[in-house]
Amino acid sequence: MSIKVEHLNHIYGEGTAFSQYALKDVNFTIEDGEFVGLIGHTGSGKSTLIQHLNGLLRASSGAVYYNGENIYADGYDMKKLRSKVGLVFQYPEYQLFEVDVFSDVCFGPRNLGLEKEEVEARAREALSLVGLDESFYAQSPFELSGGQKRRVAIAGVLAMEPEVLILDEPTAGLDPRGRDEILDKISQLHREKGMTIILVSHSMEDMARYAGRLIVMNHGEKVFDDAPKEVFKHYKELEKMGLAAPQITYVVHELREHGAEIADDLTTVAEARDAILAALRKG
Amino acid sequence: MLRDITLGQYYPVDSPVHRLDPRTKLFGTMVFIISLFVADSIWGYLAATVALGLVIRLTKVPFSFMVRGLRGILVLLLISVSFNLFLTDGQVLVQLWIFRITWEGLRTAAFMAVRLIYLVLGSTVMTLTTTPNELTDGLEKSLGFLGKVGVPVHEISMMMSIALRFIPILVEETDKIMKAQMARGADFESGNLIQKAKAMVPLLVPLFISAFRRATDLAMAMEARCYRGGSGRTKMKPLRYQSRDRIAYGAELLYLAVMIGLAVVL
Amino acid sequence: MGIIKASRLIFDYIRRDEEDRIEEVNRAIDDMNVDIKKGDFVAILGHNGSGKSTFAKQVNGILLPTEGTVWISDMDTSDSSRIWDIRKTAGMVFQNPDNQIIGNIVEEDVGFGPENLGVPTEEIWKRVDESLEAVGMTAYRMKSPNKLSGGQKQRVAIAGVMAMRPQCIVLDEPTAMLDPNGRKDVIRTVRELNKREGITVLLITHYMEEVVHADRVIVMDDGRIVMDGTPREIFSRVEELKSYRLDVPQVTELAYELKKAGVDLPDGILTRRELMENLLPLFGCRYGERKGGEHVD
Known part of the structure; x- marks a missing residue:
């Protein structure tokens, strides 16, 4: 087992008149090698939640276990936790600060107190994982394109060699090309490196395509936790939370409503195409 | 934690002081500060106390909120009070080892403390009752004459x-x-x-x-959005004096006259 | 001649070293010709670096042509004596909602443009009231912009432009940093302004769903216009769009895939409703005759 969250509560401004639940009794376990999607409208608590998983925020009550150990126990090594549970913030390129790409990626492993050779080996490995070759090493990170900058920032976290990678809207503000590049790299890390991925995104289409499990947050509470196909069946409830299902889900349900006989758990274009073609041939 | 820092902590209630033109309040604050340096007798400070108390009452801001600003100057206050208390020569009241408190020292220390506290309270009245926008507008307008000398x-x-x-x-x-x-x-x-x-x-x-x-x-x-400096610009919210500002200016001038009078007579 | 016209437009980004020698020249727009009709809703699509944002800045006179000419309502943008008239005629909304709001209170920000234009005070108030109403932000007029969501901030920015009484609004990726709800809000607002007030809209975006209702779609790649037509014309060329690394809305893509597999559907289906109207008869049903217990809102 990997990450376990038990009765997690987070209250902002505790003890004042403005106190407000940001997280309310959240429970789940994420196993090694899962690809979990985390959705919820702005302010639903999902950003607060992920910052608990690497100890950047401390819960008001409840516990977080990483590999069976309570991270709030006395003497628990938070720095080590942060290297194992890598967190890529929204617009991560805003954290770049070094004169060249390579030094910036070295920052994380250097903070872990590793030897120079090991630091550089990790930086090289991380950059190759995000698809940036040696020609980028000496470039200033500030002169790259938006998508490239973001990949450097992700490499900066990967160089810590995390077991779990959490990404907060890693494609925000990118064009379709930049978006596909990032998502393909993430999915590759999951497939080839067996990395546990927790992806926060607003795009239901991306969730349908990549995530094996979907956790839906609303007003600080976990409301759904299931395979994307199952979650999207509740598209009406999702809408009430200011969310939506992939467009394809709507097409499929409308077809069913009018009497067409196709399955109700189709979420991608390819699935819907095959099902509609099969149904038309049968009919 | 960082989010708790607020600048120009405006206290949003509707009071006669809130409704005054920022320029009137700027002038009033200035008058009050001057008066604190003019006063050098118990009577002068009493008059200042009455004036300040009256204005604070008029702002409708809770007194506890007012004095919060004093915490920031606590250290400064202690230092200056102890300097004055122990280092002023004159008629000795108490002597403890090398520490000696004189009647003159006690008097200057007390005046100094009151002066500092009133200074902070006086400017707090200004920032609590004036939005940052009004304040900048007021400063721009009041200091407009500096524009003529190239500022x-x-x-x-x-x-x-x-x-x-x-x-x-x-x-x-x-x-x-x-x-x-x-x-x-x-x-x-x-x-x-x-x-x-x-x-x-x-x-x-x-x-x-x-x-x-x-x-x-x-x-x-x-x-x-066509911004090209200050010339040729109009204002959505131009500052205009109302009759209450005229009354306030009158009160401010009267107060200044009383304070100067007290200082001269006593 | 339309309200926005570009002829043989070329724009180079020139980077110079410390001694002011030319170090690098980047051609962002390469021989672009376009003529946009008054009152149209025109969308410009393209991936980053295609030149679409550079073109947006040409319309407002923030950037001036290296070669060629841009006219806004018959005014040449290179004519420095008309620059304020040009900016007043073609207002601009930028991508980052935080970095374009100047005022500390919503209504004061909306008044910023008219103040700069020297509009009399009473008229400013009238314009601010109307503009806030037009974008549906009247209830927030006394709020600090920092307390608003991204979508609300963008609507304030649009109101700020509207208060200058422009004939045309250029929006440079106004939704790129917003969540889906904020995106919908902003696009709905812009469409309403276009329909109700007759404002010409030039929307720069890479979200395809946002251009479905446009009058005209222009696709840019490498500083050139590569596609130009109605949304239906553009979206029926799915393969070509994909070659420019652009996304096609899922409904359009599904229709395209089905058609490719031999299903009898028209080209360029844009909305779910269109897909249903054409697909349901093949199942022997008619659109609107619901049979199942399910309901789609």
């Missing part, structure tokens, strides 16, 4: 107002970058002074870059 008054007040808009944004951004670097193993707390200063680089560089990017964006946005 870019409009530009300075525009800068102040933009700073007010972006301070909360940059504070939030600092928080975010700090967390992002902590997620990469950065440590902002431990180590000696030099190590701590070095640890700030990964925070300050991105922050500066972001601030510059925002400044460039904002300059472009302002230009796109």
